[in-house]
Amino acid sequence: RKEVEQDPGPFNVPEGATVAFNCTYSNSASQSFFWYRQDCRKEPKLLMSVYSSGNEDGRFTAQLNRASQYISLLIRDSKLSDSATYLCVVRGSNYKLTFGKGTLLTVNP
Amino acid sequence: ETGVTQSPTHLIKTRGQQVTLRCSSQSGHNTVSWYQQALGQGPQFIFQYYREEENGRGNFPPRFSGLQFPNYSSELNVNALELDDSALYLCASSVGVVQGTDTQYFGPGTRLTVL
Numbered sequence: 001r002k003e004v005e006q007d008p009g010p011f012n013v014p015e016g017a018t019v020a021f022n023c024t025y026s027n028s029a030s031q032s033f034f035w036y037r038q039d040c041r042k043e044p045k046l047l048m049s050v051y052s053s054g055n056e057d058g059r060f061t062a063q064l065n066r067a068s069q070y071i072s073l074l075i076r077d078s079k080l081s082d083s084a085t086y087l088c089v090v091r092g093s094n095y096k097l098t099f100g101k102g103t104l105l106t107v108n109p
Numbered sequence: 110e111t112g113v114t115q116s117p118t119h120l121i122k123t124r125g126q127q128v129t130l131r132c133s134s135q136s137g138h139n140t141v142s143w144y145q146q147a148l149g150q151g152p153q154f155i156f157q158y159y160r161e162e163e164n165g166r167g168n169f170p171p172r173f174s175g176l177q178f179p180n181y182s183s184e185l186n187v188n189a190l191e192l193d194d195s196a197l198y199l200c201a202s203s204v205g206v207v208q209g210t211d212t213q214y215f216g217p218g219t220r221l222t223v224l
Contacts, residue, residue, distance in 0.1 A: 004151075043111075043199055043215040044152065087151055095165045096142065097201075097213060099151030 001026050006088050006100035014108050017078045021103050023071040023088030032091040033064055035073045037084045038102065044087055047073075078107045111135070113202050113216035121222045127188045130219045134181040134202030140164070141183045142213060143175060146197040158183060187221075195223045 006023045013019050021035075033050040048055065050062040050071055061074040071088055088100040112135040122128050134141050140159045144152035154167035158177035172188040181202075187194055197220050201213035 041197075041220075043217050045111075045215070046212055095140075095157050095159075096154040096167060097144075097152075098154065099144075101149075101151045 002100075003027060003098045004088055004090050004100040006086075007103050008101070009103035009105070011103065011105045012108060013078055013105070015078055015080060017107075018074065018076050019078055019105060020075075021073040021086050021088070021105075023073075023100055025069050025071070025088075025090045025098075027090070027092055027098075028066075028069060030069075030090045030092050033071050034089040034091075034097075035060075035062055035071075036087040036089050036099075038087055039084050044099075047086070075105075078105075080107050080109060083107045111214035111216065113200065113214050115198075115200055115216040115219050117219060118217070119220045119222075121224065122190050123224050124190055124192060126190050126223075127186065128190060128221060130185040130187075130198050130200075130221070132183045132185070132200030132202075132216055134183065134200070135214065136181055138181060138202035138204055138214075140203045141177055142201045142203075143183075143185045144199040144201065145169070145194075146199060146218070147193075148196070152199055155185070190223045192223050195221060197221075 035047040036044040037047045038044045050064045054063045059076045063072045085102040087102045114133045142157040143155040146152040156166040177183040197218045199218045201215045203213045
């Protein structure tokens, strides 16, 4: 089983749609969780950290379920500029970030 | 921007050659990590340096090596290049909390092509 697994995608949605990304991780000792965004041929950029209580940043909502080892990201009212690859990222009690394969989102006009 | 720079932007090498990639971190960032991102994949952890010492390593062979310098710059060296080494190489720096939730800031990457 892969350490971090994401929806394979790609997702194609119209502007204004709500889209959800799902991710599972295998290491129950994982301590920190993140969603990164990566534009084509660019570096990953931190979108938001994910906390057990759930957290929201504008149109973006992230949820963490430690019991199910499941992370989600919800994007409401999608914009064209949201088109990117979304990477689920986990960090354990060590130092390294473990990335999922990423899910490509294309928001269409 | 993140304040992390990498050079060169692109590089073409042939099998068997050696390559050195460079990264310059933000001032005060004592930790640098290197990642390899193959096409269509997420970044894979290569190793991390903290205050000039290797602090952890992923599943990469010894021909991948690194150095970190006191001036917040670092290098990734790859010997005996193979075709599968073709990838985007990313460095990421952070303040230096080895564990915990400090943020890693990525540089723009070096795209290496091995022919």
